Amino acid sequence: MKVYSTKQRKSLSDYLLSHRDEEMTAAEIAAALRGEGISLSAVYRNLASLEEEGLVQRITRAGDRKIFFRFSGAEECREHIHLRCRKCGKTFHMDAGTTDLLDETVAENCGFKMDRAETVINGVCGDCEKAEQTSKK
Ligand SMILES: [Zn+2]
Ligand SMILES: [Zn+2]
The missing domain is CATH 3.30.1490.190 (Ferric-uptake regulator, C-terminal dimerisarion domain)
Known part of the structure; x- marks a missing residue:
């Protein structure tokens, strides 16, 4: 189980790193990583832990209720x-x-x-x- 979640985290941070100039919603990230078997809830979970470590920034836009994420690590x-x-x-x-x-x-x-x-x-x-x-x- 541990190994599996580490792999998800790796795929997620690799993806964010290669798109680090973009701001993406969790749903967009999940859609891009669907082929790797990473669920939306796993994306949320991993984003939260990356954010805690200061590797991901949470961004809100004026007039938009969506939450965007950007890799800042x-x-x-x-x-x-x-x-x-x-x-x-x-x-x-x-x-x-x-x-x-x-x-x-x-x-x-x-x-x-x-x-x-x-x-x-x-x-x-x-x-x-x-x-x-x-x-x-
Ligand atoms: Zn511009
Ligand atoms: Zn920079």
């Missing part, structure tokens, strides 16, 4: 800030230089030490901004 993702587009829901990884700059500026001007791994800046990505501009013309 990638090693390199602990060292930078994430930018999240509220239009398309995509997550972007801030480069190290910009993260350092922001970190230093905030520390210097606000006397505040940011928690990089936990910080998400919400806004609109370049593509969505462009799409908006074009549709306005």
